[in-house]
Amino acid sequence: MITVSILGAGNRGTNVYGKIINEQKDKFQIVSICDVNQEKLEYSANLFGVEKENLFTNEDDFFDKKRSDLLLITTLDKDHVRQAKKAIDKGYHILLEKPISASEEECLELLNYAKKYNKIIMVCHVLRYTVAVEKLKELLDSNIIGKLVLIDHIEQVAYWHQCHSYVRGNWRVTEDTAPMIMAKSCHDMDLLQYFVDSRCKTVSSYGNLEFFKKENMPKNATERCMDCPLKDDCAFSAKKIYLDDFVKNNGKGRWCAKTLVIGEVTEEKLLKALATTNYGKCVFDCDNDVVDNQSVMMEFENGVKATFRMTAFTQKGGRQIHFHGTLGEIYYNETENTITINVFGKPEEVIDITKLTTDLSGHGGGDKRMIGKLYEAISDPNVEFDTSLEKSIESHLMCIAIEKSRLDNGKLKIVH
């Protein structure tokens, strides 16, 4: 039985990992929670049955002593390194949300701090734990398409996800969180260097905030969507993205509605959130500065080249990754859950990911599978896992160099 504390009982801490862990009562027990928001703290405590004396609204009080075997650090981006160092001092196994930090100095500082640490630090690069990524890695390593030469990778954010997280939400201002390439796409950089099996050497990038800014606000639009004459026509209106979607889908709409409220989503709670929080604001009248489109070129130490594009301007979300090898191609379509293999001169083969697993919920099944691996790794020190601090820093260094290049009009930057 592994005892667990949650630091940051928000969407990831409570709604995702907390719930997954709480369903496995034979393996885990949640014993302590810390969150600066009293309402979220109480909701999570009730959900997981945590005693009052083990609830904290202040991290200093929480870190007074060690409270469990495992600590989930699921606070916002800027808190991770400070809290991870405190957790190391107390001797916790740590599940650390990504990004570790958007600062190279902080990433390396934590890596150094954890050098001789003999407990688990697992970074939540959850996509590595999906069945789809496992299959892709297996195919690439089998050399079925010969020597890998080039990868073309596109991340379709979807217009409503961009509006929710990167225009109205937590990740809209670089200074408060991290640049888009880190906040959203460090998963993609992590996957690229994992697939290529080599460190990234150089990068070059262009990107900007093209659309979600004041100069594009329609003349008759208002500051808050629920008061706006365009609320039923504007694709980006908060009424359409949250409320109408919730009603149309009988309460089973987009996941983003869940992050506006505490506990069960209701029409009443959504209306209140739209009237009082940033999530009810016009997308052309927020203080966002992160990019809504970006392209990157990369060269790896083993000679493989890759291009990466991130765009807000898609109807559906999902990655599409096209691998070009000397003897064939592999095309991964995350939106359709398919992997298409074309070995030159042979018939096409299509793998349906839904036939390989029954559970694609939560990052294509990655959230649950990562918690499974975490349990194994804590229980048996000989179990290896793919998202250690050391391995995860690699994608962060790529993102940091990419952002430097973007801010320097695409100038080539050296990662290693």
Ligand SMILES: NC(=O)c1ccc[n+]([C@@H]2O[C@H](COP(=O)([O-])OP(=O)(O)OC[C@H]3O[C@@H](n4cnc5c(N)ncnc54)[C@H](O)[C@@H]3O)[C@@H](O)[C@H]2O)c1
């Ligand atoms: N691995 C992934 O794919 C993935 C997906 C989404 C988000 N994330 C990352 O997970 C982290 C959490 O995101 P989220 O969506 O759960 O955000 P959230 O806002 O829902 O949750 C963060 C929680 O931390 C609490 N908090 C803030 N400061 C605190 C402090 N000093 N001490 C204790 N609690 C504090 C907040 O009150 C909130 O409840 C972020 O770093 C985010 O970038 C990762």
